[in-house]
Amino acid sequence: MRRVAVTGMGVVSPLGGSVVEVYANAARGRSGIHLLDVAFAPRLNAPLAATAPFDGAAHFEPPRLRMLDRSSQFALVAARQALADANCDRSAVDPYRAGSFVGTGMGGSQSNDDGYQTLYAEGSDRIKPFTVLMGMHNAGAAWIAIDHQLRGPSLTYSTACSSSAVAIGEAWLRVAGGSLDLAIAGGAEAPLSFGSMKAWEALHTLAMIDASDPSASCKPFSKDRSGMVLGEGAAMVVLEPWDRAVARGATIHGEVLGYGLTTDTGHITRPSVEGQAAAMRAALQSASLGPLAIEAINAHGTGTLANDAVETAAIKAVFGSRASAIPISATKAMHGHLLGASGALECVLSLLAMQHSVVFPTLHLATADPECDLDYVPNVTRTQFPARTMLSNSFAFGGTNAVLVLRAACDG
Known part of the structure; x- marks a missing residue:
């Protein structure tokens, strides 16, 4: 490859x-x-x-x-x-x-x-x-x-x-x-x-x-x-x-390292912890990386009651006790849900975040939810955070879970 x-x-x-x-x-x-x-x-x-x-x-x-x-x-x-x-x-x-x-x-x-x-x-x-x-x-x-x-x-x-x-x-x-x-x-x-x-x-x-x-x-x-x-x-x-x-001397914005794809088969609109976690693990495997390599996540984070709690649980299932130490952005709070275009926009935002050593905020997060208790970077951009490798999560009605592994531009 x-x-x-x-x-x-x-x-x-x-x-x-x-x-x-x-x-x-x-x-x-x-x-x-x-x-x-x-x-x-x-x-x-x-x-x-x-x-x-x-x-x-x-x-x-x-x-x-x-x-x-x-x-x-x-x-x-x-x-x-x-x-x-x-x-x-x-x-x-x-x-x-x-x-x-x-x-x-x-x-x-x-x-x-x-x-x-x-x-x-x-x-x-x-x-x-x-x-x-x-x-x-x-x-x-x-x-x-x-x-x-x-x-x-x-x-x-x-x-x-x-x-x-x-x-x-x-x-x-x-x-x-x-x-x-x-x-x-x-x-x-x-x-x-x-x-x-x-x-x-x-x-x-x-x-x-x-x-x-x-x-x-x-x-x-x-x-x-x-x-x-x-x-x-x-x-x-x-x-x-x-x-x-x-x-050819191109300016390189970053690198796609891996891609995971799974399908939830329980219900056409109901996400599952198992399916989302499996997609993240498959992405890591395709990139030949372990969970310790991931330094930030752009979440699917739609703002619905079911999705956000399930995604939180799925991240915990993949990253274990380290999940709470990974900053997680839900940028749909800013740009809305572009449906089929969301994953691409969030891929670009993830690359930009790594380029500029920031983690974008999850806006409008004012009230803590016990079911969503990870580090969602509430309300304000986190600066001087030089993440090198990120996940970008995209989950869907119909059950198709897709996760991209992205890396900042570097020679190593």
């Missing part, structure tokens, strides 16, 4: 539209969650979301824009950023050994919602001609491959909330195994359509509005947590063999 370097990163998110902006806002503990000011807001029980400050018209000409769902727009812009950051001469890479790997939970949900509005609410048969192309889950990966002439695998993973962690892990396997020399991997999600938000609301997993501060409504690991807040955006990383990156 070859070492795999991360040489490019790109983001469009509720914390900003560039890697620099995302780091600055995360480090200062800014929440991107807010009350929604849209026409359908009065019909939501809790009109909250974490929206990306993004206008597709600033990035695409009108004829192109008409073919792109918002999720594909996010994917393309984040991919452009990541490839520009990697500064790679793609003419030096066999295009059949380069691929795109994208995770999404809901695909082009806004485009599909618009089509249903036309059909059922307006009683019209005049559906937009590109509705299928805009709504299909693989649109983002396909457009990235087309725009950048990546003629190897173009693969889309849809495993709900772990989709983009799976995409990065699967891309890592191919680069590490020698079948690819370049991969762009990550996720994109734009789930803030009316139909999507009402469907999530019906599951009773969304947070209630914090009356004193709506931006504080997502409270992972806090006793008074009430659920997750939906977000939108995309994050992408460029992966290439370490030796190739070093030889």
Whole structure:
């Protein structure tokens, strides 16, 4: 297995539209969650979301824009950023050994919602001609491959909330195994359509509005947590063999060391300690590391009652008495839950945390929960913490648990 370097990163998110902006806002503990000011807001029980400050018209000409769902727009812009950051001469890479790997939970949900509005609410048969192309889950990966002439695998993973962690892990396997020399991997999600938000609301997993501060409504690991807040955006990383990156003088942001993947089979929405712990152990095994090597964790940390307690117990099961000494960030308190794109955004945040020797905070953690009694870095970024190796956890409805092992850029 070859070492795999991360040489490019790109983001469009509720914390900003560039890697620099995302780091600055995360480090200062800014929440991107807010009350929604849209026409359908009065019909939501809790009109909250974490929206990306993004206008597709600033990035695409009108004829192109008409073919792109918002999720594909996010994917393309984040991919452009990541490839520009990697500064790679793609003419030096066999295009059949380069691929795109994208995770999404809901695909082009806004485009599909618009089509249903036309059909059922307006009683019209005049559906937009590109509705299928805009709504299909693989649109983002396909457009990235087309725009950048990546003629190897173009693969889309849809495993709900772990989709983009799976995409990065699967891309890592191919680069590490020698079948690819370049991969762009990550996720994109734009789930803030009316139909999507009402469907999530019906599951009773969304947070209630914090009356004193709506931006504080997502409270992972806090006793008074009430659920997750939906977000939108995309994050992408460029992966290439370490030796190739070093030889061309690339700036290396970090390294993907391992990837663990397991499936809970007890219930389609109920997480299990056993499954999450097994995914973390599998990730460590794939990286040839023991639990002592992990210095920080980016938790899945959704802010739901069940997930946070189960994840806490799973971390204890893997790390034993040392679990309480590992700082754990739940960054969804800041950027919301980007569903299929969350794992990729959290991968980028983990790499940034190691680059800057910080641990990002778990915001809005004011009330201790006896079931969640680990070091969650409450409310304020922890500075001067030079972690070298991190886990990034992503767990999902449907039971797919994906864990990435990440290392700071170093020669050893």
